[in-house]
Amino acid sequence: MNLAVWLERAAIRAARAPALHLGAGCVADHAAWAARAARLAGALRARGIAPGDRVAIWAKNAPDWLVALLGIWWAGAVAVPVNARLHPAELDWILGDSGAAAVITDRPEGRDGAIPLGALPQGEALPLVSRGPEDIAWLFYTSGTTGRPKGVCITHGMLTAMALAYPVDVDPLSPEDAAVYAGPMSHGAGLYSLPHLLAGARHVVPEGGFDPAALLRLTAEVGRASMFLAPTMVQRLLAAARAAGDRAPGIRTIVYGGGPMYLADLEAALDWFGPKFVQIYGQGECPMAITALPRAEIADRDAPGWAARAGSVGRAQSVVEVAVEAAPGAPGEILVRGAPVMPGYWGNPEASAKALRDGWLRTGDIGRLDAEGYLTLVDRSKDLIISGGHNVYPREVEEALLTHPEVDEASVIGVPDADWGERVMAVIVGTAEEAALDAHCRARIAGFKLPRRYAFVAELPKNAYGKVLKTELRARFGA
Ligand code: AMP
Numbered sequence: 001m002n003l004a005v006w007l008e009r010a011a012i013r014a015a016r017a018p019a020l021h022l023g024a025g026c027v028a029d030h031a032a033w034a035a036r037a038a039r040l041a042g043a044l045r046a047r048g049i050a051p052g053d054r055v056a057i058w059a060k061n062a063p064d065w066l067v068a069l070l071g072i073w074w075a076g077a078v079a080v081p082v083n084a085r086l087h088p089a090e091l092d093w094i095l096g097d098s099g100a101a102a103v104i105t106d107r108p109e110g111r112d113g114a115i116p117l118g119a120l121p122q123g124e125a126l127p128l129v130s131r132g133p134e135d136i137a138w139l140f141y142t143s144g145t146t147g148r149p150k151g152v153c154i155t156h157g158m159l160t161a162m163a164l165a166y167p168v169d170v171d172p173l174s175p176e177d178a179a180v181y182a183g184p185m186s187h188g189a190g191l192y193s194l195p196h197l198l199a200g201a202r203h204v205v206p207e208g209g210f211d212p213a214a215l216l217r218l219t220a221e222v223g224r225a226s227m228f229l230a231p232t233m234v235q236r237l238l239a240a241a242r243a244a245g246d247r248a249p250g251i252r253t254i255v256y257g258g259g260p261m262y263l264a265d266l267e268a269a270l271d272w273f274g275p276k277f278v279q280i281y282g283q284g285e286c287p288m289a290i291t292a293l294p295r296a297e298i299a300d301r302d303a304p305g306w307a308a309r310a311g312s313v314g315r316a317q318s319v320v321e322v323a324v325e326a327a328p329g330a331p332g333e334i335l336v337r338g339a340p341v342m343p344g345y346w347g348n349p350e351a352s353a354k355a356l357r358d359g360w361l362r363t364g365d366i367g368r369l370d371a372e373g374y375l376t377l378v379d380r381s382k383d384l385i386i387s388g389g390h391n392v393y394p395r396e397v398e399e400a401l402l403t404h405p406e407v408d409e410a411s412v413i414g415v416p417d418a419d420w421g422e423r424v425m426a427v428i429v430g431t432a433e434e435a436a437l438d439a440h441c442r443a444r445i446a447g448f449k450l451p452r453r454y455a456f457v458a459e460l461p462k463n464a465y466g467k468v469l470k471t472e473l474r475a476r477f478g479a
Pocket of ligand 1: 142256257258259260261279280281282283284285313363365377380
């Protein structure tokens, strides 16, 4: 089934219900959205774009981003969303790798033959092109914290499973709800459009980039807002909310994921905002849909074992099986199998064969599974430090460092060492002194995990999605 069928149906069922918003203002109801998508599909067809062809969207968040996405699908083509902040050279690489036949962009300089997002062409409405569950809907270029990004083939079937699991495992939705796109739609936030489309809910695109204070004002106006935020964005929202004395009554749900949320940060957010939080764990290769930790479990801090559960990523979503390649309770690589798992990477059979073995996706994440099915992420396998024969998981050391009040951010890496193979190094943003941090860590973690070297920096290198680039830190300090 073509996912655009959900828009075609919403245009009948909820024709006049508000759909797309720029800020608090509605710019299209479901009927108008569907009509524009169908006419964009007609224009794409007129340009020779056939079902299965790739069309890139290189643009910042905008209501028309969702017209473009659904129009591409309406025509049976494959969307290749690209982060607007990527360098043109990175874009070129993705366009070449995906073999994109067209680019839709908001960049004024554009590209030869590019389609402007602000003036999407409107041809004759195309009847919706039929697609099967195995057909590709979205080429999702991995964030590339290591090496070249790879294009994950995300099919219509995968996204159907993901969207159906959302109200069951993550958060039930109603037409009154509003998806607010705080993060880049080319990544996790864009995937949120699907469960919301299915629910006939509103889609709200803030004007400008991620501005926490503006986001608080906007959500107060639209109400029943639900958004996906990376943990660093939750921290920024919290700081702005505290400064404004604002408990964010317009926000119903904050789904967080994409990176570790440190427990101290989660508690501070719960103290201020109350029970608004749901956690998910996913990756491009199984988008959004590996595990979920529901609202009630995060909020109930008096429940026995709360800290361990809140520190986990929850349990397998209904559409997948999760396994850990290790003895029960021991850390090992996390494996996933089920309908939202990718069939492979675009044009990269070697990488696909490495990631998919015996029907399971190898996530590259290390975790522990307890007897009740709670999965705790320990770290990325490639970030593991082996020092003097001991395994050190950087995240554990980072957690210890972050409980120090004068540490704003911390990233821990392994640097080569003649005696120990690797030794633990901490890169810190904050005003804490080395001696104080050493004493702080000694009181919390085993001696072999202690950072043996510290560096103090003004900021950590991050990719376009806010993830710390450990490869860059290793290159800088590893020599
Ligand atoms: P991406 O494919 O760019 O979305 O990155 C996915 C990776 O982000 C996963 O493989 C994990 O390493 C990390 N990740 C995703 N969700 C979580 C979470 N809830 N907690 C910690 N790390 C996460």
